[in-house]
Amino acid sequence: MTKTAGDSTVTRRQLLGGLTATAAATLAAGAAAVPRSEVKSWDMRTAVLVIGSGAAGVSAAIEARRAGAHVLLIESLPRFGGSSAMSGGVVYAGGGTALQKALKVEDSPEQMYRFLTLAGALHPPLDKIQLYCEGSAEHFDWLVEQGIPYTDKLTLAKGLPMGDASLYFSGTELAWPARDLAVPAPRGHVPGVPGMNGGRRLMEALLSQADALGVKMHAQVDAHRLVTESDGRIVGVIATVDGEQRAIAVQRGVVLACGGFIHNRDMLRAYAPHLYECSVPWGNAADLGAGINMGIAVGAAALRMNEGFAIAPIYPPESVLSGIIVNTSGQRFISEESYHGVLGDAIAYHQRGRAWLITDRDSSYAFHQDNFLPVAKASTIGDIAAQLEFPKGALQQTVAYYNLHAANGEDPMFRKSQTYLRPLQGPPYTAWDLSTSQAFFPAHTFGGLHTTSDGQVLSSFGEEIPGLYAAGRNTAGIPTAPYIASGISVGDCTFFGRRAGRAAAAQRRVAG
Ligand SMILES: Cc1cc2nc3c(=O)[nH]c(=O)nc-3n(C[C@H](O)[C@H](O)[C@H](O)COP(=O)(O)OP(=O)(O)OC[C@H]3O[C@@H](n4cnc5c(N)ncnc54)[C@H](O)[C@@H]3O)c2cc1C
Numbered sequence: 001m002t003k004t005a006g007d008s009t010v011t012r013r014q015l016l017g018g019l020t021a022t023a024a025a026t027l028a029a030g031a032a033a034v035p036r037s038e039v040k041s042w043d044m045r046t047a048v049l050v051i052g053s054g055a056a057g058v059s060a061a062i063e064a065r066r067a068g069a070h071v072l073l074i075e076s077l078p079r080f081g082g083s084s085a086m087s088g089g090v091v092y093a094g095g096g097t098a099l100q101k102a103l104k105v106e107d108s109p110e111q112m113y114r115f116l117t118l119a120g121a122l123h124p125p126l127d128k129i130q131l132y133c134e135g136s137a138e139h140f141d142w143l144v145e146q147g148i149p150y151t152d153k154l155t156l157a158k159g160l161p162m163g164d165a166s167l168y169f170s171g172t173e174l175a176w177p178a179r180d181l182a183v184p185a186p187r188g189h190v191p192g193v194p195g196m197n198g199g200r201r202l203m204e205a206l207l208s209q210a211d212a213l214g215v216k217m218h219a220q221v222d223a224h225r226l227v228t229e230s231d232g233r234i235v236g237v238i239a240t241v242d243g244e245q246r247a248i249a250v251q252r253g254v255v256l257a258c259g260g261f262i263h264n265r266d267m268l269r270a271y272a273p274h275l276y277e278c279s280v281p282w283g284n285a286a287d288l289g290a291g292i293n294m295g296i297a298v299g300a301a302a303l304r305m306n307e308g309f310a311i312a313p314i315y316p317p318e319s320v321l322s323g324i325i326v327n328t329s330g331q332r333f334i335s336e337e338s339y340h341g342v343l344g345d346a347i348a349y350h351q352r353g354r355a356w357l358i359t360d361r362d363s364s365y366a367f368h369q370d371n372f373l374p375v376a377k378a379s380t381i382g383d384i385a386a387q388l389e390f391p392k393g394a395l396q397q398t399v400a401y402y403n404l405h406a407a408n409g410e411d412p413m414f415r416k417s418q419t420y421l422r423p424l425q426g427p428p429y430t431a432w433d434l435s436t437s438q439a440f441f442p443a444h445t446f447g448g449l450h451t452t453s454d455g456q457v458l459s460s461f462g463e464e465i466p467g468l469y470a471a472g473r474n475t476a477g478i479p480t481a482p483y484i485a486s487g488i489s490v491g492d493c494t495f496f497g498r499r500a501g502r503a504a505a506a507q508r509r510v511a512g
Contacts, residue, residue, distance in 0.1 A: 027267055028293035033228045034238055042236065042249040046072035046216070048504045049237055049248055050255045051223045051291060054082025054284075056472025056493035057257030058206040060455070060501030062146070065213045067505035069252060073210065074221035074239060076286050081203040082259055083283040083444070083473075084490060088160045089198025090170050091494065092487030094187035095133055097140040099167055103154045107185040109133040114182035115173060116488075121307070121480035128453050128478050132495055139495050140189060147205040151192030158337075159316050160486065166192040171485020172339035176415035178484065188487050202490070221246075226254065226294050226468070234298065234467035235510060253469050253504030255455065257497065260445035260473035261289030262308070271305035271447060274348045277436045278310055278443035287444070291474040295449040298468065301460040303476035305447030309483040310348035312434050312441060313340045313371065314357055321420040323359035324402055325434065327351045330385060330394030332402065335414035344441065345482035353436035358384060358395075361426040369432065371440035376431040384429050399424055446483075448475040455500025469504045471497040 048064040050057045053075040065071045079085075094100065095109035113133040117124055132139075144150065155165035170188025172178045191201040210217065220241070227236035227247065237248045261267045262281040267289045269276050281287070296302055314320055314336075321337045334346045336357075347355045357372065358381075359365070376387035385395035403423035405412055411421055433439055448470070450458045455469040471477075472493035479489045 027270055028296045031225060031290065031293035031297040033226045033298045036227055036229045036235055039227055039236065039247050041247070043246040044072065045249045045251070046070050047250070047252045047509065048072070048255065048501070049074070049250045050257055050501070051237065052082060052257035052259060052472070052474070053080035053207070053217065054257060054259055054472060054493065055084035055203065055206065055490050056474065056497035057082075057255065058203070058210050059494045059497030060255045060257060060469070060471055060504070061210050061215045062206065062213060063498040063501035064255070064505040065210070065215050067502050069505035071215045072248070073215055073217045074223060075217070075219045076222040077284065078219050080207055080217065080219060081200070083287060084493065085200050085203040086284060087199030087490060088190060088196055088486060089200070089202040090160065090188045090190045090487035090490060091140070091143060092170060092187050092485050092491040093136045093140045093189045094185055095136045097137045097189065098144070099140065099150055099152070099189060100185070102152045103167055105154070105167070105185055107187070109136065111183045111185060112136065112187065115178060115484070116478070118181040119172065119178040120482055120484040124480050125476070125478060128496070131453050132478055132492070135495065139491075142498070143494065146209045148202050149192050150189060153192065154186060157316075158318050160196070161190060162195060164192040164194055166190055170487050172342045173485070174417065175335050175338045175342070188485065190487075199490070223258075224290060224294070226298055228298060229510075232298075232466060233510065234465065250467065251509045252507040253467050255500050255504050256291035256295060256449065256457070256468070256470040256474045257472050258291030258474050259283060259287045260448065261287060261292060262444045263287045264289045268445075272308055272445055274306065274353075275308045275310060275443040275445065277353050278348060278441045279437055280440060280442040282309070282311075282442035282444040291470065292448050295457055295468065295470060295474075298465055299459045300457045300465060300468070301450040302447060303450045304480060307446040307481035308443055309341055309446065309479070309481070309489070310344035310436065310441065310443045311340050312344040312347055312439065314343070314434070315340070317365070318420070320357065320359055320363050320365060322363040322422055323357050324398070324424065325355055325357050326395060326398060328354050328390070330390035331398050332413060335411070335416045337416055337420050339484060341483035341486070347434060348436050348441070348443070349481065355434040356388065357432040357434055358424070359430050359432065360424040361428060364428075364430050365432075372432040372434060373438065374430050375433045378429055379427040381424070381429055384431050388431055445473065446476065446479045446481060448473060448477070451475045451500075453496070453499065454503040455496060456503060467507065467510070469500040471500040
């Protein structure tokens with residue numbers, strides 16, 4: 001018998017649990033699974049079906065095809081490539097990649113593992129990170145083999161290289177506390193093409209490789225429901241093609257690689273409220289959580305749904321890092337030189353989305369900023385504090401303390417490097433608004449389906465859902481909040497996408 005709220009045997013905990021489940025079910029409503037018995041006939045058949053043509057999906061398709069399976073890849077939008085093609089194309093790789101060796105950069109899987117496990121989130125997915133670090137050098141070779149061009153050039157400038165350098169410090173390795181936790185090494189591997197074109201180049205190479213291997217690719221096919229056999233196995237997908245429902249039979253495995261959910265406002269508010277106010281949803285238009293919801297609809301667990309990449313890109317120029325960043329109490333809360341994902345995380349998740357960069361005469365931006373508006377300008381710090389209505393004397397105390405120690409080359413609170421550390425020393429002083437809703441503050445999501453390191457989707461009870469795999473931002477992978485380096489997401493998509501594709505191709509064949 002179904003218990004109701006009026007039933008005295010329903011505890012408060014059960015009631016609240018029930019409401020939570022109802023909310024999740026409502027969010028995933030359009031993704032309800034279809035029983036096999038309701039599918040009258042199949043319109044298409046394949047051994048492996050990959051849903052989504054970003055870095056995760058195409059890497060999965062390449063490896064499934066190489067393993068000998070017939071592979072169909074479908075994409076809801078007219079163009080292939082997803083957010084991956086919009087990206088900088090940075091892959092976080094290390095432990096002695098061929099490029100690091102060519103450039104005489106010392107690194108080891110152990111130091112890379114220390115950085116990824118100690119400098120970021122609490123309780124990160126250790127098993128996946130270990131595999132990733134141990135396999136990173138081989139994975140870089142694989143990327144090269146797919147035709148992605150890298151140059152033997154290293155840059156030490158902060159930020160994504162806009163020239164043709166292919167190796168740089170893409171994260172927070174050199175900032176405190178990370179630099180004390182692991183030996184810093186440049187691990188951002190980016191295709192050697194000028195401008196913000198790395199992602200496009202990376203995806204061109206992967207897509208042409210998939211095509212050459214014989215992966216069948218169809219655009220404008222929008223998958224929305226999984227088909228389940230009576231024993232729970234996933235045996236097909238319902239998709240919309242030209243406004244018509246089509247049933248695709250899948251004999252070995254479905255790989256969900258539909259990206260994250262930054263454009264789904266309802267999911268964002270429910271799961272990741274800290275990202276809700278961020279002014280720029282960073283991702284392609286189909287980042288709607290469809291794959292995550294299809295998984296939830298068949299009982300998959302979703303992890304880290306609140307986490308994401310919130311970015312406060314205050315540099316370049318690096319000169320502004322000699323300013324200070326303060327919260328609504330007029331107090332510093334981070335080393336200003338931190339990677340912009342670490343800084344963005346601190347503002348979005350820990351300062352209720354509000355912060356200001358205070359610069360002096362020499363650290364100010366030289367030109368008008370589209371990213372951040374100047375919201376106070378004055379000849380004294382006291383006037384800045386008054387204009388921003390900070391608590392009485394707070395900003396003045398912060399600056400006095402900072403200046404006192406900076407004059408001796410010290411930053412007792414956040415150990416800013418000597419490169420950027422000096423007292424604030426002359427007007428005009430300017431406060432730049434870094435708040436999530438007012439500044440240029442991009443964000444995308446990290447939460448997704450719970451998977452094994454081979455991409456097998458797991459239920460809330462830790463059981464494998466037969467025939468269902470996932471990769472990339474459709475899953476809870478190694479990118480966690482705070483995001484400590486560019487390239488962890490595309491690195492995770494390609495590395496674990498490959499594994500998911502191989503595992504799906506190796507599945508026992510079912511009749512379809
Ligand atoms: C401007 C920008 C720069 C970035 N730079 C970097 C970087 O340099 N390095 C890095 O690591 N990360 C970067 N990121 C983040 C990174 O691009 C993404 O996290 C990553 O590419 C996600 O890859 P994916 O394969 O999981 O998803 P995507 O690349 O988004 O691919 C998912 C695909 O699935 C399709 N799809 C969705 N729903 C359906 C459906 N129902 N049916 C069929 N198809 C569907 C989508 O249209 C899309 O093509 C950047 C992001 C942006 C926006």
